[in-house]
Amino acid sequence: MDAPSDLVRRLRDRFVETGYTIDGVRDRLGDMAASALAREEIVPALRATRDADPLAVLIRLWWLGAPVSMAAADLPLQDLIEAGLLVRLGDSVQATVHLQPWDIGTGATGTGDPAYVVSDRKVRPGDPSLRPDHVVGAGGASANLAQLGWAAPVGRALDLGTGCGVQVLHLAPRAEHVVATDVNRRALRLARLSWGLSGVTGVEAREGSMYDPVDGERFDLVVSNPPFVIAPEARYTYREAGRRGDEFCRDLVRRTPRHLAQGGQARFLANWLHVKGEDWQDRVGGWLAETGCDGWAVQRDVQDPAEYVELWLRDSAEHGTSAYRERYDEWLGWFESMNVTGVGFGWIALHDSGSLSPLVRVEEMTQPVEPPAGALVEEVLRAARTAHELSDEDLLDARLKVAEGVVEERVGPPGADDPSRITLRQTRGARRTVAVGTVEAALAGVCDGDLPTRPLLAAIAELTGEDPAAVLRDAPAALRPLIADGFLSVTSTVASLR
Structure with a gap:
């Protein structure tokens, strides 16, 4: 081909x-x-x-x-x-191939020209079994990674496990040089067709596993939709790496920092295990903590073992075949042997910020976020670092401002003097929602970056009849998560005004 x-x-x-x-x-x-x-x-x-x-x-x-x-x-x-x-x-x-147009916004060359993706034909129930080196086409996961991989123009970019080459179409307009790798030789051949049909030139394609083809090299941006499927055997190169449990995704995260340039970033899709007696956030957070980079892991979905097995057996069009029940049972038994209670799916972002105390944030976000998701990474990490580094006294003396797009919602019985629940909701960015108390809600209503937090809280305490000392004492613990989650931003601190 x-x-x-x-x-x-x-x-x-x-x-x-x-x-x-x-x-x-x-x-x-x-x-x-x-x-x-x-x-x-x-x-x-x-x-x-x-x-x-x-x-x-x-x-x-x-x-x-x-x-x-x-x-x-x-x-x-x-x-x-x-x-x-x-x-x-x-x-x-x-x-003999599936060849579809693909939407990349401004076009692969940055001119609005159309782009195309070439892969193996889509498999449907009743089709012959997939070949082991099947090249899967672009779909929802590809679009999600393209959104996550959004960043400012970069020098060198790496698409690790390029598959049909779709991520390169998104990288090409804003990277000076792109390297694409894959363990599957057929994937690289079809990827070259995708790039040629899309008018993309100058991509360096290399064959090999994980970071082996770029040993000793560093990049400003690494993106990857890796073979993250957690299965008892590696039957298809596009989705399974043949490692036990979620070791492949763990090792991918661990090995990435040595291939990031100073200030470089990495964005991956990943799966991870939920194991009986273990907190999944500790598991994934441990991966990030070992990198020495700032890291943000987000769980977008979680499936129980049966749902997960059914998903991937349907993916390979094995539902209704004679082998379906046997493979289903074997897969479940394998999960049971490792005490697996579920499998999480989400994204992992790393940033080589050079910080001596790297920040790690692990959370679950099932709500839709404002695209492109990649634009949130630096914003989220910056807000979390600010909240973490501010002392209680500095926070009280800081000037705060409610973030753009935050709205307040009150719920209570009709005619009641006070609401039973007050919620702040972001209509932009991460679109988080949080329940707050009357003091935090009042502060969000008046803070505009002009006055320090301390006198505002004193005025709120007087208006609400609260004990001013208690309000000041409790405020840092209540406000710090609101800063970390982007509901409030710090416009200045005492240190910055000196």
Whole structure:
């Protein structure tokens, strides 16, 4: 599948002139078929493309994987067959790969041009078993990592385990140099097609496991959607590394700092185990603490062992096969042998800040966050460090300001003088929600960065009838989490005003 560059260019030109883009496909299919296709249901899309107009032919051939008439396909068919991208079936041709448009915002070249991702054809129930070196296409996890990997322009970027090459499409507009690695040789071949069709040049592709292909090198940004699936054996290179439990993700985190340039950052997707008698936050926090970097781990979802096994057996289209029940039982037994109660999924961000006391934050966030998620990383770590380093006295003397987008919600019986619950909610950023007391709510309502916290609390105590000494004594413990979570920001401290 090493298509000549001239063929790649002609194919791209045909896609662009026919409208085979994200917007073009969505408009051609209509809302119902497009929504069904997002759920991996292709029947509505097949019905919507029966007229065999030029765009419909491209959708059926490259996205839906259906045979199309050679007479209807206005493409360099013989060249595509010789390149291994099509096979002939009588008077029809069928794609050997899945080739779909991909949305990267401004385009892979930063000009708004369309991008494309090439992978193995999607597997569906009833299809033959996956080959071990199957190259999975771009999907929700790819989009999530692209959002997480967002950062300012960088010098050197590394896409560790590039797969179909989709992360490179997002890195290319803002990195001076990109290196992409994968243990799967077929993945690198298809990734090169993705980059060529998307107009991306200059990517350095290297074959090898984890950091072996970049031994001794450092990068300003490392991103990875690694083979994090926790399974009793490594059957497919795109998802399983063959390590016991979550050791692969642990080792990935541990080995990353030696490949970060000063000030460098890393963003990963990961799985981790929930083990009986152990706090998962201590487990993952321990990984981060060993790096010497500032770290933020976020659990976005957690599944019990049965849900997890079902998810990945469906992923490989094994539901309903003769081996399904046996593999299901074996996987559950393996989890049971390690006292696993669940598997967490989320992201890990590292920052080589140079701090002598690195900050580690581990939390669960199941709510939607404002995209791009990567823009939150430095903000969250900075807020947490500020809250951690301020002494109680400095906090009381600091000028605080309520963050943009924070709203207050009060709940109580109709006609009641006082609410039974006061909540602060972020409408931007991490979109956290926290219950607060009347003093904290009152402070959030008046702090605008002009006055220190101490006199504001004294005035609030007088208005509410609270003991001023008690309010000042209890305030630091109540306000520190609000600063760490980004509800309040510190505009200045006594030290900064000296």
